Amino acid sequence: MPKVLVLYYSQSGHTQKLAKLIARGIEEQGCEAVIRTVPGVSPKNEAVDSAIPESGDLYATKLDLIECDGLVVGSPTRFGNMAAALKYFIDGTSEIWMGGKLADKPVSFFTSTSSLHGGQESTLLSMMNPFLHHGMLVCGLPYSETELIHTESGGTPYGVSHWSGKDNDKSISDSEKALAIAQGKRIAKFTQLLA
Numbered sequence: 001m002p003k004v005l006v007l008y009y010s011q012s013g014h015t016q017k018l019a020k021l022i023a024r025g026i027e028e029q030g031c032e033a034v035i036r037t038v039p040g041v042s043p044k045n046e047a048v049d050s051a052i053p054e055s056g057d058l059y060a061t062k063l064d065l066i067e068c069d070g071l072v073v074g075s076p077t078r079f080g081n082m083a084a085a086l087k088y089f090i091d092g093t094s095e096i097w098m099g100g101k102l103a104d105k106p107v108s109f110f111t112s113t114s115s116l117h118g119g120q121e122s123t124l125l126s127m128m129n130p131f132l133h134h135g136m137l138v139c140g141l142p143y144s145e146t147e148l149i150h151t152e153s154g155g156t157p158y159g160v161s162h163w164s165g166k167d168n169d170k171s172i173s174d175s176e177k178a179l180a181i182a183q184g185k186r187i188a189k190f191t192q193l194l195a
């Protein structure tokens, strides 16, 4: 069964909730969803966490990337960009890039912001850059997913998003949920076609 890696960072759990919904869509479409997170970064600029987190999803390894047939990458928005913890992990993938291990595989993206116009699209678009260098095929969301037109919360054609609100306490809306599951199904469909 083709494997789709759902790779995310989340500090307060919103991006993680999207990751789980995307994974549900991946599995409903008939692929295996492998959910992995990355450790936070410290001012020492070196990863100091233990290899296995005390709770929650396992940390991603380079092997997870090499072995996946498709990839979904998520991060909370930080000043209109991805979080440093995820960027730190991606910056450690030079060997995978040189070996072309991700080339020709599909990839898609998701994010969460506290303000509705606080940079969802800029985060999603800028997250694509490293994976275009890796030779991956970017997969967004089409407007045939009609929640994209009707949503009053998150959801973009560049990938699903969540609006967590100024107090960071909004639940995933029905539109966001539908789009996250749809995005999981879509990346799984292309993974099956390309694997």
Ligand SMILES: Cc1cc2nc3c(=O)[nH]c(=O)nc-3n(C[C@H](O)[C@H](O)[C@H](O)COP(=O)(O)O)c2cc1C
Pocket: 009, 010, 011, 012, 013, 014, 015, 016, 075, 076, 077, 078, 079, 080, 081, 112, 113, 114, 115, 116, 117, 118, 119, 163, 164, 168
């Ligand atoms: C350092 C920092 C920068 C942030 N920058 C933005 C931003 O540019 N736009 C925005 O809307 N929210 C911003 N936020 C809020 C988070 O993106 C938001 O709370 C998000 O939903 C958290 O996701 P998580 O629960 O997965 O950690 C920022 C938060 C932090 C800590």
